[in-house]
Structures are given as C-alpha cells and as structure tokens.
Amino acid sequence: MENRLKDFLHFLIVEKGLAKNTIVSYERDLKSYLKYLKNIETVTDLNHVQRTHIVHFLKFLKDQGKSSKTLARHVASVRAFHQFLLREKAADHDPTVHIESPQLERKLPKVLSLEEVETLLNAPRLDNHFGLRDKAMLELLYATGIRVSELIGLNVGDVHLSMGFVRCIGKGNKERIIPLGRTAAKAIDSYLNNGRKKFMSKKSSEEALFLNHHGKRLTRQGFWKILKRLTKEAGIEKELTPHTLRHSFATHLLENGADLRAVQEMLGHADISTTQIYTHVTKTRLKDVYSQFHPRA
Structure with missing residues (x-):
C-alpha cells in the first residue's frame, strides 16, 4: 500500500504540479x-477497501476531536487517492463515490482596521537591516495580498519596482502579476539598497528576496515569529495569523469599491466563492459602524 502512496505523490508532483505544502498535507x-x-480494519489490499471502512475512519478522526475542516481535507485526500488507483487500474472500484464531505463552518476572517494596519506597518525600526527587511515584508504583504508562502518564495528578480508590479507563483504553480503601490516599492527599494546585502556573506549568491540572519531564504516559521514580535511591539491585542494582512488587503479593497473579480485575480483564488467571504466581512463591519454611530441604532 505504501508503494501506491509513493506513486500517487509522484503523480501529484510531476503531473499536477502541486505546491510542496499541499503535497505534505496529502502525504x-x-x-x-x-x-x-x-x-484497525486489518485491510492490507487497497482493492478491498469499502465505503464502510472510510466512514469508520472519519468517525475515528472525529472521536479524536478533529475539526470539520480537517475531516473535509482527509475526505478530499482519500477521494483523490482512490480515484487515482481506479484510473491506474490498481483497483476495480472507488469506495469514496457516496462519501460526502462534512459541512464546513465558514468563519469570517479576522481583519485589521486601517489604523491597526498603519500601526503594524510602522512597528519595524528602520535603523538596522532587520527592521528594513521586516518593513519591506509587511508593506509588500499588505500592498499585494500575497500568501506568506508566496512572499518567502519570492526571488529578487520577481520584483519590478520601476514598473510597479510583483510576479509570484501561487497554488498549482500558477503565475500571478500583481500591482505594487509606491509605498511598498519604496520600502523594498530601501531594503534592497541598504539592508539585504548585510544579511549576505561576500561569496553568497542567494536569489531569495527575503533573508534570515544566516543569509538564507526566510522560512514561514521565521516570518511567523517576526509577525508575533511586531504585533506585540505595536500593542495590537487582536489575535493575528500569517494571513491577517492578506485578509485585510482584500477587505479594505472591497470596502473602497474594488471589483470582486479583480480582487479574486489578485488573491489567486480559483473560485470566486472563496473571495466572496470578504464581502460578508465588509457587511459585518458596516453593521458595527452603524450600531456605533447611528443615533437610533
């Protein structure tokens, strides 16, 4: 069974071109x-798997306290695996045919107000190369709405400051060209000219745009530590995630009248229904403003 899994993962990498993090989740x-x-089921042949085995597996996960989001992800992984086995003639049936994904609770993403964004973006100290890097990263995230994995995956050649755009590779190896505002371009220019070289050794040929103190590409975990520290220094009490600036980018654009399709394209969402969740956020925020300021609310 393990060999079939290796074949499936190879298929995802070579033919589907999925991102590394997605492959890790499947595996x-x-x-x-x-x-x-x-x-538990003592099944050693994938061709003997029945629908009941999968139902029991999902119940097993639920009993362990797994969320509906985690269950849905497992269903998607198991379904894709069995469909692959059927297509490759490694099995003569697909036991996932009548398995339904759990209903997901669509939580509204947490966003920062304009004032909170301003406070966070001004938190890095600009008198050293670490601060210049952190400022450039935060400005770039809020200016473009790219994912943290896309941010740390950027190379120096992906940022075109004079033309005002950034090129990034998103989920499924899809390329996006995203406009870059003047403020973010200025922060990146300052980092490139006065900060980035101080992270590198003389012989280094590192292409990554954002570097750690070893002169290597910054990791997601490294960025997360920086964000938590800056949030604390800025005195922001909201619980932030690495995606908070992405959520704030989308919400603030829609609040100011941006077209939903344009926001979808900038965020790199395959399905517009994913982008539409931000319209719910703007409605919720409008209600809050109404309740706070209308004399008869």
Whole structure:
C-alpha cells in the first residue's frame, strides 16, 4: 500500500504540479489513513477497501476531536487517492463515490482596521537591516495580498519596482502579476539598497528576496515569529495569523469599491466563492459602524 502512496505523490508532483505544502498535507493525511486501514480494519489490499471502512475512519478522526475542516481535507485526500488507483487500474472500484464531505463552518476572517494596519506597518525600526527587511515584508504583504508562502518564495528578480508590479507563483504553480503601490516599492527599494546585502556573506549568491540572519531564504516559521514580535511591539491585542494582512488587503479593497473579480485575480483564488467571504466581512463591519454611530441604532 505504501508503494501506491509513493506513486500517487509522484503523480501529484510531476503531473499536477502541486505546491510542496499541499503535497505534505496529502502525504500526512494518507499515511494516517493507511495506518488506520492496516492496524484497525486489518485491510492490507487497497482493492478491498469499502465505503464502510472510510466512514469508520472519519468517525475515528472525529472521536479524536478533529475539526470539520480537517475531516473535509482527509475526505478530499482519500477521494483523490482512490480515484487515482481506479484510473491506474490498481483497483476495480472507488469506495469514496457516496462519501460526502462534512459541512464546513465558514468563519469570517479576522481583519485589521486601517489604523491597526498603519500601526503594524510602522512597528519595524528602520535603523538596522532587520527592521528594513521586516518593513519591506509587511508593506509588500499588505500592498499585494500575497500568501506568506508566496512572499518567502519570492526571488529578487520577481520584483519590478520601476514598473510597479510583483510576479509570484501561487497554488498549482500558477503565475500571478500583481500591482505594487509606491509605498511598498519604496520600502523594498530601501531594503534592497541598504539592508539585504548585510544579511549576505561576500561569496553568497542567494536569489531569495527575503533573508534570515544566516543569509538564507526566510522560512514561514521565521516570518511567523517576526509577525508575533511586531504585533506585540505595536500593542495590537487582536489575535493575528500569517494571513491577517492578506485578509485585510482584500477587505479594505472591497470596502473602497474594488471589483470582486479583480480582487479574486489578485488573491489567486480559483473560485470566486472563496473571495466572496470578504464581502460578508465588509457587511459585518458596516453593521458595527452603524450600531456605533447611528443615533437610533
């Protein structure tokens, strides 16, 4: 069964061109699935898997306290795996045909107000190369709405300051060209001219735009630590995630009348329904403003 999993992961990498983080999620989900089949259901042949085995697996996960979002992700992974086996003639049926994904609770993303964004963006100290880097990263995130994985994946050649755009590779290896505002361009220019070289050794040929103190590409975990520290220094009490500036970017654009399709394209959403959740955020915020300021609210 493990060999079939390796074949499937190879298919996702080579033919589907999925991102590394997506591959890791598939592998983690399917390893736990195969372990369950082998140890609890005593199934050692994937062709013997029945719908009831998968239903029991999902109940097993639920009993462990897994969220509906995690269950839905496992269903998607298991379904894709069995469809692959059927297509490759490694199985003669697909046991996931009548398996339904759990209903997801659509939580509204947390966003910062304009004042909070301003406070956060001004938190880095600009008298050292670390501060110049952090300022450039925050300005770039808020200016473009790119994902943190896309931010740390940027190379120096992906940013075109004179023309005012950034090129990034998103989910499924899809390329996006996103406009870059003057403020963000200025912060990146300052970092490139006065900060980035101080992270590098003389012999370094690192292409990554944002570097850590070893002169290597900054990681997601490294960025997350920086964001938590800056949030604390800025005195922002809201619970932030690495995606908070992305959510704020989308919400503030829509609040100011931006076209939903244009925002979808900039965010790199395959489905516009994903972008539409931000319209709910703007409606909620409008209600809050109404309740606070209308004399008869």
